[in-house]
Each structure stands twice: as structure tokens, then as C-alpha cells.
Amino acid sequence: MTASVKPEYHKTLFFRLLGIGIHQKLLAFASLIILLIIFSVTSPNFMQTSNMIAILQAASVNGVLAIAVTLVIITGGIDLSVGTLMTFCAVIAGVVLTYWGMPLPLGILAALLAGALCGLCSGTFVAKMHIPPFIATLGMMLILKGLSLVISGTRPIYFNDTPGFDQIARGSVIGELIPSLPIPNGVLILFIVAITASYILNRTILGRYAFAIGSNEEAVRLSGVNTARWKMTIYALAGSICGIAGILIASRLNSAQPALGLGYELEAIAAVVIGGTSLSGGRGTIVGTLIGALIIATLTNGLRVLAVAQEWQTIVTGAIIILAVYADMLRRKNTA
Amino acid sequence: MTASVKPEYHKTLFFRLLGIGIHQKLLAFASLIILLIIFSVTSPNFMQTSNMIAILQAASVNGVLAIAVTLVIITGGIDLSVGTLMTFCAVIAGVVLTYWGMPLPLGILAALLAGALCGLCSGTFVAKMHIPPFIATLGMMLILKGLSLVISGTRPIYFNDTPGFDQIARGSVIGELIPSLPIPNGVLILFIVAITASYILNRTILGRYAFAIGSNEEAVRLSGVNTARWKMTIYALAGSICGIAGILIASRLNSAQPALGLGYELEAIAAVVIGGTSLSGGRGTIVGTLIGALIIATLTNGLRVLAVAQEWQTIVTGAIIILAVYADMLRRKNTA
Amino acid sequence: MPIIIEMTGVEKKFPGVHALKGAQFELQAGEVHALMGENGAGKSTLMKILAGIYQPDRGDVRIYHTKVSPHSPRDAQQLGIGFIHQELCLMDDLTAAQNIFIGREPRLSFGRVDETALNRQAIDIFASMNVDLNPRSLVGHLTIAKQQMIEIAKALSFKPRVLIMDEPTAALNDAEIAELFMTIRRLKSEGVGIIYISHKMDELKQIADRVTVMRDGEYVATVGVKETPVSTIIAMMVGRKLTATSTETPDLSEATTALEVIGLNRGQHIRDISFSLKKGEILGFAGLMGAGRTEVVRAIFGADRKDSGEIRVHGTPCIIDKPVDAVRLGIGYLSEDRKRFGLATGMSIRDNIALASLNRFSGKIGQLDEDGIRGAARSFICTQAIRTPSDQQEVRLLSGGNQQKVVIAKWLLADCDILIFDEPTRGIDIGAKSEIYALLDQLAKDGKAIIVISSELPEIIRLSHRIAVMCEGRLTGILPGGTNTSQKDIMQLATQTNAIMHTIGN
């Protein structure tokens, strides 16, 4: 009896691009707003521009990963390899830029290509070999984790020789224009990725097939669509978005840390589901995922600012994830 | 067009209990046998009684967890909290035995009860509040991780004051009878749990409803069955099996390690899927899961005995997980 | 005869749909009471209220004059109400017997299931229904017809006082329907009240005593079947008069061959099938359930593999391995199970109509021409009279007939000139049926080549220009369409197990 969240088309460009039904979606912000209010009341230090920016920045890597997973989940799959794929792409960028000394754009391109290629692998396992996505991407997760260590020689790769690399995520183009709003580029990139992904999902043939495959793959196949090819395209696209996340995290740390990434997949999936995307496929929005990532980032930051003991932070986070999804279900039941 | 694997009923008691079709299932051993042969040929040290026992013992905790997850997956759900629930139960046993100084049986009982109770919580979230199992158990995973730390005071709890506790998993009843076969009790417990779970799945109402719910929950509900109650029972049963895993690991380590457990859920799920259980529910066997757990343990141990570099171990493990599932799919397609 | 059930003033609203507007219904013991109405009239909803699946917004339900309000399927079961659902509602991974007794397994101690007793009881029920089914076979491996039998067996196993049958014969063949009617008559003689929902008008006269007609969620009338002519009942259902039309076989001697199948084989299910189809022709495929008609067209379409055989499209031999290949060659396939194979039910009408032709609506970077899609969808909604509030409505909220029209629109938009319809009117009301007939006639006139599979002989005879008859995977003959062929001719070929080609006419 749960209603579905569907891409709908609206008047203003912004909302059209983000593909949201204003009325319905404003309600989805509710959990986020409530969290913000609670933390503002309980801690005087929470509501500062710098902290809001810190939250946005904390949401950026997870947000980009969550967008990648959203695409895959909409087709009815899942991607557990996003975290280690991100790392793998960062390492590839490190190899190209630092070990081989190539210019910056080539490094970025290499990371995106590596991501797309690995995504294509997962996609092939899923679409051609019919391996359940959970296992195909779990296997990829391990393979990529190992490959990152092999390629990097189990050492972080630093980007000190690539001037400007750390500015990709840390610099602030917006801050240069509006000094009072020093939103880092990483956040900007998150939003650009979100708008692009939303456009692809709601406005292009690829997106339409993603929803259709998640809704009823066999029916799509019998409509004369090469479902395998489109699924592989989606996994490859998700992979290249992980490549963007890899560049982001490498830029923030000014290094490619080959051992990082494990565990990031669950956080990304949590953001997706909190954002109202159905794990059984066919339904979902990028805005929802963004909100989900922001909820997680706000929660984590707020609890830390409150200096809640670490073990209790974990407990509260677990409880809030359950509650947020529960609230979303109730909300949708009522607006159905 | 994939055929279904179903509990079928056979002649000999053993196979009847394990609920396997001999012909079909012997093929499932194939991957395991192949692995064993490869490692025996490549390393002279692999095929020793002591190493085989080490493999069995390494499989025991993961095997028990995988059995718990199998039950939940058959109903069409998933349980990400098994690892941290195991730890939580171990900590509860530690509190009862070491902090409160109660006798051993009470400690075991407490662990099983704690497991059942937490399972019931997850079950309630899923069945009553209709939260997707992935999220409900992800939330529980975090909550239990935190609670274990809180209850234990972020310190391991040692069982030095409970004589015989370490013998639960480490001792060998079989070894006392047949000295040449010192199979540790932990392995024995794994097999007892497997046989019991298999019996429940294939012979009892609870098992019948588990398969039925995983197959078509709405149809079961429309047949007048209180699906919510049965689902909650399955989650509670899975929880108490995690309690057994908790006792096992605590006994092996002679301590309850409160931070352990994260990541164990993915390994358990991998074992389940390698064993041929469908992640979409309705189909699955415990023998399959046992074989899955043994494949993982053999692989891990064999690569170590071969002294393969650690990063390559990870890569090979990922690849073999994908291959094992692929082989299983091909096999079932052909025997369909 | 005592009155068992009275429902009065029943109201039910779903979000956006007023499904029942003061509906009423009455059932006597020992009668077969037909409930008729167009798709979406609210028949199933009314019955679901009786069976405790939905709660009414307003209105009374009385059983033996006592007001009841069943709140769950279990409540209804305890009140003696059995329900055979319109949509198959089975657990594919369980056996036939396990399905029948779900929730009421014979138990041994410690919650064990008495599997032996379970299977024995299932065998008894199958015997009483006169069907041949292995209680141990997995339901997922059975044909839809057999699955339907299991649904019926399940409902009977409750020994209900009231049995609701929501389109039980939609997937049954004539022999099976005959057996079912025997069972119904036996139950009737035992005093069971039966509510019978069907879109097949001929069944009405055979089995029903009274009929209640609904339209748009409202009660229209209850009349005796004997004293009321079928045309009157139809008029009450659709609110207008339907004129029966019949097809005229066009002269196709000049027409070119659109599709030619030569020596198609696949395992036991398809054995050496050869036939040809001309532009503008409607070729009917008749046969008993399981004769292999679906398998043949799926193999042609590339949905399943073939062992051997050649397919020529417009005279050119073609390789069709995947549905993509078929669609590229202009072949469209409307499957018999539209929910599973035809529609992405969670998506909008617009998206479903465009599904097979998105390529045409996408630009260089894959951006979709949403206006174009909307225009196309709306024009089909208009021309095919799809009843929906908007082209953005989710398909799952449409009634069966309208869903079928969406699938047809999908293939028309894809510009297919060879169309394969597999059971196009299954579960579709008489009004929509005649619309689909008219549509098929028109498509043929427009020069499309059409294959129609149907298990309803009158329908095959009404539609086809030629009738291919299959039996056990073989093509046993091709008969001329129209009034030249009788149902008996077809049945004779449909039961003829050795393959002798009868080619009459053409």
C-alpha cells in the first residue's frame, strides 16, 4: 500500500532538474529540519556558517557515492563496491599524476575512466553473467580493495607535485565571488553531480530505462530493449561517479589512501534509503538521496559537537536511521 | 528461467534432516572440492588433520552466523546486524558470568535470550513497522555496536573466573572419544545448529511459513496467516542463533571483545549466497550455507598457507566468490 | 432458500478513486449468483470487503442477518467465506499441497508438519474436483491453468458456506471449465452459496441462477438469468447497446507475405511448425491450454531460444535471437501475462506506451523529447479510449482492459507491422473486448499482419481470417476463418495428436 515516488515534471527549472514534486518533497526535509532545530537548541556552537559548511563538506563524498548507488538501486540492483572503487580511482589518479607526472586533467580523466571500467565489470557480472548484484559487487569490493594496495604499493600517494590538486575539493570558487559564503568546491561538485544525475534519470533515455528495468526488467526486455546493455551503462555511469568521489576525497586528503573505503558503502546505502529510494528498484530520486546524505552528516556532526560519548553516538545514529525511514514511510502512506 | 532449489525429502535420515537432494547437492560441493584439490596440490602442508580442523574451526563462527542469516533471507529479508549481535550476546554472557559471577548455564541462557530479544526487535521493525529489513538491521547493527561498548565499558570481558567456559568451543568431546580426530566442540556445535535449523526449516510450521513468506508474503497473509508474528519469530530465532555464535566466539577468545563484529555480516551473507540461497527469498538450504561457509574458510586458509601476499589474498577471494556463485548458477541452469 | 449474505450501501474510496458507491448484493444458499460489470466496476473490491481484505468506508455486511465486519482474511474464513482471487495468489516455491493448506497444516507434536497427511488430503481434494495433479509438484513450475486449479482446490478445502470465485475460468480451457462447473453444481447441491464473477457471457447461462450487475461502483440491478436475455444484461453493464459484428475475410490473394515460419522446433514443446502470414491478415491460433502456442510465438519473437527453424520477414530470412532483433524487424508481442511480461506497472501510462520506442524520442545525448512522448501517449489514450484521469497515472491503478490497451498502444507506437497478440482479451470485459476486436479489424485493414492466440473458440472464430490449430506442440491444421468453420472443426484438430496437415482453403 506504499505509494510510489515518481519522477514528475514541474514548472520551475530548478525543480524540474531535480525532478521533485515540491509539495511532497518539502515534507521529506522534515527529518532534516527537525535535526537541525534540535542541535541548534542544544548546542550554541552548532548554528554557525563554518559548521554548516563543515556539514555540507562532510556530506560531499558520501553524497556523491550515494548518488552512484542510487542509480544502481533504481535498476533493482545494489552496489557494495562504491567505497573501495572510490579509493581505487583515487589511487589511479595518484599513479597518473604523481608517479607518472602527467598533467591534472589527465589524472582526473584516468580516475573517471577507471571508475567507469570497474562499473562496467560489475555491470557485466550482473547483466551478462546474471550474478546477483549483491555478490557481484561484494566480489568487486574485495578485488578493488586488493588492487588499490597492489597498485599503490600499500603506501599513500601524495599529490604535492600536482599544484592545485587540493583546491579541487578544498578551494572555493563561490567564496571568491561571494566572500561571505565560502562554500568549498567539493560541495559545489556534489550539487553538480546531483543535478546531472537527476537530469539523466528524469530526462534521458538511460534514466527512463533505469526506472523501467527496476520496475519490470522482463517486460522491458520483451519490449525489444537490450536491457543488459543499458544496465551495464548504468553501472558504468555509477562507477564513473565513484571516480568523482575518488577525486574529491583524494583532493581533500591531498593524498590517495589505499586502505580507506571499506564501510563507506553502507553509509551511502543508508543515505539512499533514508532519502526514500526503494531497495526493490523502480523508484527513487536524487534529491531524496541528497537529503539522506545531509541527514547523516548533520547527525554525525551534531552529536560530535554535543560531545556525546562515541558509543552513544553510534546508538543514536542507528536509532535515527530507523526512525527517519519510518517517518518517511508514514509520510508517504499519508500523502498516497 | 533459473530453476528453484527447494527442500526435498529423501530417504536416509541424515539427508532427510539436512533436507538435500543428494544428486543435485553433491554438485554444489564441486567448488569446495576443487579448492581443496588445488590447495593440496600446491601446498604440501595444506592437507594435514590439524589444518583441516583449523579450517573447520575458522568456519564455525561464520557458519553459525550464516545459518542465522539464511533463515532471515529465506523470508525475503536480510540481516546486517548478525555480527554486532553476536558480540552483544558475548558481552551479555560476560556481564552475567564475570561481572555478576553467575553459573555457566545462566550465562549461556542470557546470551541466547539477549539474541532472541534483539532479533525480535529487528523483526518488529520489519514486520510491524514495515521498515525495509536492510535498514532495520543496519540500524540495529549500529545500536548493538554501541550498546556492546556501553555495557562492557569499552573493555574486553575475560572469562577467567568461569572454569570450563573456554572449553565450550575449544574443548573436544569427539577428541576424547576418538583421539585421532580432535574436532573441537565449536565445530560440533556448528553442525548441531545446522541440523536443528535444517529440521526447523523443512519439517516444522515455522519453516514452512518462512519459505511461504519469502515466496509470496501477500498470498500467505491472504490465507489468514499472521505473517507478522511468524516473521518476528524467524528474526528472533535468527537472533538466538547469533547468541550461540556469541558464546562460540567468546569461548574461542576466552573473552567478549566488545568492538568486534562489524564486517562479519557481509562474510556471512556471502556464505549464504555462495551456498545457493536466493537473496529474493523463498528458496535456500542450510547445507548450501554450510558449504558456502566452508568454501570461504578453505579459501582464506589455503591462500594463507600458500603464503600469498595479503593484498592478493583479498583479490583472489573476491574473484572466487564471484566465480563460485557463477558456477552455482550455471550448475542449476543445467540441472533445471 | 435462506439468505446467507446481504451487503447494503457499501462505500469504498481509494485515493483518487471512488470504487464503490452504495453498492449492494445478496446471496442465497445453494445459488450461483453471478456478479457482472465492466472492468473497474468494483466487483473485486466489493468481494474483498466481504472477505475482510478491505474495510468499507460505509455500509453493512450481514451473514444470516447478523451484522459482521470481517477485519482480516482469517475472520472471513471463520465466517465460512472462501475466496478465489482474480490474481493468482500462490507461493511459487511451495508444492501444490503446501499451497492449499497454508495456514492450516496438519500438525504433529513440536510444531512439526504432517507432510504425509497434507499430501493425502490434497489428493482427496484433487480427486473430488476430478483433476490430475501431483500434490508434490512445485507450483512455480505449473502452468497458469494448473495454478488456477490449485487456487480453486485451496478455496474448496475450507469447506466454505460461501465461495467467491473472481474470474476462475480466465485461464481454463473448455474441458477444465466443464469440470469446474461440475464441482460448482455439486457444491450448490450441498447448499453452498457461490458468487461467480466472469466476463464470459456464455458461462452465465450455463451456471448462474441470478445475476447482479454493477456499473461504475454502483448497483444496477439483480435479475434472474433464465428470464433475462444476455443482450439486456450486457446493456445493463455497459449502459449502451453493443452491436455484434463479425469479420469478413478479405481477399488477400494480392497481399505479400509478411512472416513465414519454416520448420520451427524446440524440445518437446514446439515440433516442426511451419506457417505463413500475409499483410492485412489475422491468423488465429487455437488449441487447448498447453498446446504450445505461447511457446511458438515466444520462440519466433526471440524471447526463448529455438532449436531449429527459419523465420522470414517480408521474404528475407532473419536471425531472431533476442526480442531486440524482433522489434527491429517490426514484430511486436503482447504476452498473455501482461502484468509479468507486458507492463512496468509502477510506471506511468506515458512511460509504458513509449517503452518500445524511446529511441525515436531521444536526442543526441539521449535526452528525451518529453513533449513528443506526451503527445503520442495522449493521442493513443484518445484513439483507444483508455479510461484514465491522465497520461501520468500509474498503470497498476488501471483496470485490466485499460492495461491491455496500453500494451497495444506501446506496440502501435513502435510501428510494428507484425503483431502477435497472446490471449488479448483475457480478463477483459465485454465492452472492452468488442473495442479490441474492432481495433484488431482496423489494424488488419491498415495492412498489419496479425497473429492472435485465444483459448476462446468464439473469439477465434470471430476474429481470424484463418485459424491455425495446435495440439501438443504440433500444428495439426489450418482452417478458414469466419462462419465457414465451426467450434467442432477446431476441437477435432485440437485433440488430434498425430500430425496430419489439414489445409483447407487458401
Add this chain to the structure above:
Amino acid sequence: EDQIYIPLISKGFQHQFWQAVKTGADQAAAEFGVRITFEGPDNETVVDRQIDMLAAALANKPQAIGFAALDSQAAIPLLRQASEAGIPIVAFDSGVDSDIPVSTTTTNNRAAASLAADKMAKLIGGKGNVAVVAHDQTSRTGIDRRDGFIERIQSNYPSINVVTIQYGAGDQLKSTELTKAILTANPDLAGIFGTNEGSANGVVNGVREMNRRGLVVIGYDSGKAQKDAIRNGLMAGAITQNPVGIGYETVKAAVFAVKGKTLPLTIDTGFYYYDATNIDDPEIAAVLYD
């Protein structure tokens, strides 16, 4: 082949610290002509996985074993089995609470963290608020470094207040985010102690992203990023152990044990405090790794 085989089971693998230990072990292996393998679990919580590693290592009938116990009690049955089979055990990094190891090569983490506390106190002028970004809440090294720091502050510097301790699992990004939260919550913070390489780099990163100046950051271990941070003043200084030395001494002790030589019960490889002033001193540079 009669080459001596010595497997080393460490507490970690992909972390720089453990890679430095591996480097030292490899050096010793080359020098003494023995074959080693080096393995460690993904994180310091998975005690049972480490025991499975030990079991697999024993299957290869090694001549000696180097072992860094995640939990010293849990491994005792297997270690006893090994020593009964005549395989000498050399403990490294942290000890095993038993008399089984023939020798233990270790750093005193607690004392090292106390030294960090002293340096912190001195740099912030003996008063103010400080925070700890630790790498693990339950592992031996995590607890020792955290407690060594806090206990020294509490006992010797009453005007210094440890306002918060948070755990970032040694993950640089997580440590970055939580440093930023700490800075938000404590605008008057005077210093932060990061208890391992990942934590320390995360702290530096967080401070940089928040643009906070004048904050005293003290780190632990080395690595290129940390060394750079010290050189350019973002980090005041750091404690370093001698991981290469630990690895080297462990293998050396194992070889000696196999050859039947007597060994000291503990081999302290020492720890040092380094900052911009002494980072290039030869004896410091020797114990730092990139």
C-alpha cells in the same frame, strides 16, 4: 630448501606503521637469509581473525613466529601449542601476558603518550582545553596512548582540561570531520592530540579546513603527510616509535631463538619526540618513515 621460515602475524597490514614494521622485517630477513611472511587483519578489533591467521601460519611448520597480539589472552592456546611443538614465539609491538614468548620487541605506548602530554602542556603554557582524536576505543594501542596522555595531564597539569575524546578509526576523512566538530564545539581549544598517523593527519586536515590558527597539534608516528605538517608548522610535533626497528629486531630475535641463542626478555626499540627542530637529525630521520 632449508631456508628458515618465520611468519609474522601483526595487528594490521595496510597501515603505514605496519608497512614500516614490514620494511624492517624484510631488511632483517635479507640480512639473515631467512624467509618471512607478513600478515595482519584489517582492523584491530577482529581478534578471532588474527587467531585464524596464526593457525594457518602454524600449518606451514615454521621455525619461529613473530606475533603482535590483538588480545594477548585469546591466542594463548595456539601459542602454547606452538611452543610445545618447539616453535619459539617472539612477541612484537605489544606483549603477550604469559611466559611463552622468548622475547618481546616493543614500544612503551603509555610512556610515549605521556611524553606527548608533557610536550602539549609546555606548548600551550600549562593551561587550557585540549582534545584527543584517538584511533580506536578498544585496541591495546588505542587505549594505552589515550590513557597515557590523559593520565599524565590529569596528574601533572591540573589547569589543563581534556574536553573530549573522539574516535576516528584511524580513518583520515573521519578524523577530519570529527576534528571540525570538536573545533566547532570548543572555540577556545588550545590543542589536539592525534593518536596515530591517520588520526594525526585527520586533525591537521580538519584544522586546515576550519582555518584555525594557533592550535597546538601533536601527532603520533610519522609518514610523509605528518612530516610535511611538522615542517610547515601545522603540527607542533609528534611521537614516533621505531617501527622499522621493531620489525628488524623481531626477525633478528626469532633467528637467534632458532639458533638457540639466549635473548633478553624485552627489547625496547624506544620512542622519540620530534618537531621542526630535530626532524632532520640523523637519529630521528632514521626512525621516521614516509
